[in-house]
Every structure is written in structure tokens, then in C-alpha cells.
Amino acid sequence: MQTSRALERQVLETVGLVPDHVLPAGPLPLARDAKCPKLRDMGRNEANRAAYEKTRLRRFLWVGCGGLLLIVPMLVMANIDTKTASLVTTCVAITIFAILVSWFTALGPNEVLATTAAYAAVLVVFVGTSLSPQLVPSAASLRRL
Secondary structure (H helix, E strand, O other), X not given: OOOOOHXXXXXXXXHOOOOOOOOOOOOOOOOOOOOOOOOOOOOHHHHHHHHHHHHHHHHHXXXXXXXXXXXXXXXXXXXXXXXXXXXXXXXXXXXXXXXXXXXXXXXXHHHHHHXXXXXXXXXXXXXXXXHOOOOXXXXXXXXXX
């Protein structure tokens, strides 16, 4: 039996679990953590807190990216009134979204496809509403009356 932690080595030697016929015979070599012995690199609470902070930061970044990926194409389509610009903006945004989701998440191909389809549905609805004729008369048409 061997271990690289000082406290575990002491327990093995104290209990007598290191027999003389096991190589290396006799006392075990100096542990890697001999200057500051501890059983784990960090305690359970510290590990849970670090994992929570990591997931919270990652979740925050994804929310920011998701918001931008919805708002920026909508702003472009709202300010440029041509059908071609709306369709090109939608295609580029969907492609960027699909690349980001497949690159930065551990989702499988089916989940990436479903997520991208849901995103595309939101943008296509906005394209449809932004290209439909306006039901409310504009100020210029009211002046002509």
C-alpha cells in the first residue's frame, strides 16, 4: 500500500499496514505534502463553494450571451426594414448561436439541434412581425390625409 499524503502514510505505518516484504521495505519516502499535511486538498465545504462560484459565473456569462444573441439581431432587424437584411441577420445569428452552443456546452447533437431550432423559431417570429405591413398608420400617412 502506498499513498502520497503524509497523514495517510502515518496511519499506514502506525497500524502496521506496511509490512517489511513490500517494496520499498521499511519507512515510506517523504510525502509530497510533508510540510503541510492534510487529508484532502480542500474540505467539502470549500469544494462545494468553489463549484458553486464556478457554475454561477458560467451561468451569468451564458445569460449575458443569450440576451445579446436575442437583442442584437432584433435591433438590427427593427432598424433595417428590408427583407434581405432581416433574413441575412437571422441566418448569421442562428449560425453563431449554433456554433457557440456546440462549442461551449456538453450537449449532444440532438440537444444542440433542438436548442438551435428553438432560437431560430424566436427569430423567425420576429422576422415575420417586423416584415408584416404596419396596421397602425404612420405619421407621414396621417399628414397626407
